[in-house]
Amino acid sequence: MPISTTAPAPVTAALLPALPQIRDPRKVAPRDARALSSVFFERLRVLEEGTHEHRYARNTLIETNLSLVHFAARRFRSRGSGEMEEIVQVGTVGLIKAIDRFDLSREVEFTSFAIPYIVGEIKRFFRDSTWAVHVPRRLQELRVTLARTKEDLAGRLDRDPTVPELARHLGLGEDVIIDGLVASNGYTAGSLDATVGGERNSASIVTHGDIEGDVDPAIEKVENLQTLAPLLADLNERDRSIVALRFGQEMTQSEIGLRLGLSQMHVSRLLAHLLDRLRTGMLTQN
Incomplete structure (x- = not known):
């Protein structure tokens, strides 16, 4: 019996069943979102980009998985409630990147794939935009390395490491270490209106602005x-x-x-x- 050498017909969108219509994807429970995401990712793989069906599938995936963004954003809530909305917006950018780069053939849960993208985008946002003073990117990254190294060496030495010790451990020059330590001071800035001890409704309020030095005429x-x-x-x-x-x-x-x-x-x-x-x-x- 002759063996057919004809390749199987490729799977196209026309051969697949119609996508389910979801009235409000944001209200889909996380457990149901996982199953629905597999269906939409399968369809997204064969749909032509730019078509109505492709946009619907992609947008539904974004809205259905927004719970992942809120989950990842909770670990940053100590930054202040005023920034939470912006954090969610930035995390959503990470979610979109994960959706565009996810491949079902990897046999990896989308949740496991997306969370690092979301968290990474939020961390990049804080690294790039929350410094009180503009600092070059290389020094911003060095600050993180120095913080980890100082903590590690302090545990071994039972004291704060010196600049030469940090330099030897990281294989960097002492001048680079000093630049990184100085740049770390630009990460946060206190308000001059913040009170120094006591309560703001106290009879005598003293702020940092009251005790900070003025310009010395000499x-x-x-x-x-x-x-x-x-x-x-x-x-x-x-x-x-x-x-x-x-x-x-x-x-x-x-x-x-x-x-x-x-x-x-x-x-x-x-x-x-x-x-x-x-x-x-x-x-x-x-």
């Missing part, structure tokens, strides 16, 4: 002194002595001349030259 002097220090270090011993006697001990030009064996006129010319040199150096550095 801060410019500190900056000038820091700029001046290396310029003074470059002077020879005699010139440094003249500056120290004039501005440190507040001696007159005549007194300085007597101390150094110079005339008052010579001291005056030296001071004028030194001040001009120092002023030019400070302007150049600033």
